[in-house]
């Protein structure tokens with residue numbers, strides 16, 4: 001765990017400890033124990049958790065018997081759900097002041113007398129063991145020490161604080177580490193749109209790109225923490241985002257919501273007039289449309305014989321469209337292009353994340369270079385199956401890899417990638433950054449014919 005706890009006050013008396021232990025025991029009698037066990041930092045406060053709109057889920061968890069009132073002395077202003085392997089989630093369970101100069105959240109509620117003051121340093125990004133990601137995320141301080149200034153701007157809604165630094169230049173991480181993570185967090189904690197998205201490592205392009213989607217998470221303006229000159233006060237704050245793994249939504253944690261519900265949210269966002277209605281004619285001559293997502297950034301995994309590949313795609317009967325993702329590309333346009341097609345094909349990589357934009361039942365083809373099988377399966381095949389896509393893998397042979405020329409087909413690099421990498425991620429870069437693909441047109445054509453059959457079937461059924 002990255003967050004470091006600092007005991008500011010030393011020398012807690014034995015009486016105080018006994019008192020705390022007793023109070024914990026007392027609280028446990030009416031606060032669901034799961035609340036306590038998921039926090040190994042402190043006792044979650046029942047008082048602050050009843051605050052409307054913050055963690056309303058706990059309302060259901062609380063037994064009907066009403067708790068004793070006014071227990072300010074057991075209130076913990078700062079708590080953590082630190083029990084997950086990928087993320088920590090911090091809560092400031094009462095009024096808080098954000099000082100932009102020191103990137104610090106101070107608790108400002110009635111005295112948090114016991115136990116001692118807490119100061120935590122935290123990178124609000126859901127990859128808690130990934131030091132490289134965290135180095136690209138501003139570090140925040142959460143403290144129960146008193147603030148030195150007063151409220152400049154007062155908000156009447158809780159803050160949910162996260163970063164669009166980290167790896168979010170990458171399309172996969174834009175979704176997995178922020179947009180989907182936000183979706184999971186909001187649904188897990190039953191937050192309505194009455195929260196203030198409070199963001200560090202702000203970039204204008206990012207927020208312009210995803211403005212339409214972000215509006216589903218809040219009805220308030222989004223706050224850029226980085227350029228503020230005044231302090232901001234909130235009734236409470238959630239700092240960090242949750243994740244359930246690569247494009248995974250675990251319905252047991254999100255009120256039965258799955259990746260399909262997120263998929264539906266995207267449809268609602270980008271096809272605002274309701275459900276997609278196909279404009280494809282169903283005449284005999286109609287050709288299914290295949291979008292080939294092309295990497296063109298010179299850092300590996302390019303299709304070297306793209307022209308030939310496109311010719312083959314047309315020859316088996318498709319209408320082929322080449323799509324090159326751009327950082328500032330309008331998400332809505334991309335969404336509608338893919339959603340209105342019948343097949344998408346891409347070499348393994350972040351652009352495969354566009355699978356979230358496809359209609360259920362569409363064909364998703366993934367060209368899997370040497371040494372990327374596990375990644376392809378974990379990151380894209382699994383979510384594709386959850387969404388009910390027709391996932392079709394094209395695993396290249398060693399002679400279709402550009403590494404064959406460089407190393408020879410018998411080299412360990414090609415004959416046994418797991419043995420070559422042997423746990424050293426740096427070595428895996430040869431597959432991700434250096435390897436390109438030269439499709440064997442005989443094999444590829446055979447694959448395309450199978451893709452065509454399924455895409456045609458989809459078109460005939462769904463338009």
Ligand SMILES: *[C@@H]1O[C@H](CO)[C@@H](O)[C@H](O)[C@H]1NC(C)=O
Pocket residue numbers: 001039040082083
């Ligand atoms: C408490 O947090 C630490 C640091 O993240 C972790 O190693 C430990 O497993 C956690 N304990 C429990 C009971 O969750």
Ligand SMILES: *[C@@H]1O[C@H](CO)[C@@H](O)[C@H](O)[C@H]1NC(C)=O
Pocket residue numbers: 135136137138139164165166201202
């Ligand atoms: C985010 O903030 C960190 C720490 O200040 C900085 O090093 C990093 O470059 C920032 N990243 C982005 C993408 O703004």
Ligand SMILES: *[C@@H]1O[C@H](CO)[C@@H](O)[C@H](O)[C@H]1NC(C)=O
Pocket residue numbers: 204224227228229
């Ligand atoms: C901070 O940045 C946001 C987003 O670019 C902008 O809308 C806002 O006006 C800026 N605020 C200040 C105080 O400069």
Ligand SMILES: *[C@@H]1O[C@H](CO)[C@@H](O)[C@H](O)[C@H]1NC(C)=O
Pocket residue numbers: 424425426427
């Ligand atoms: C991992 O591989 C790189 C590149 O081959 C090498 O420089 C580095 O020393 C290796 N690291 C370990 C821990 O073996």
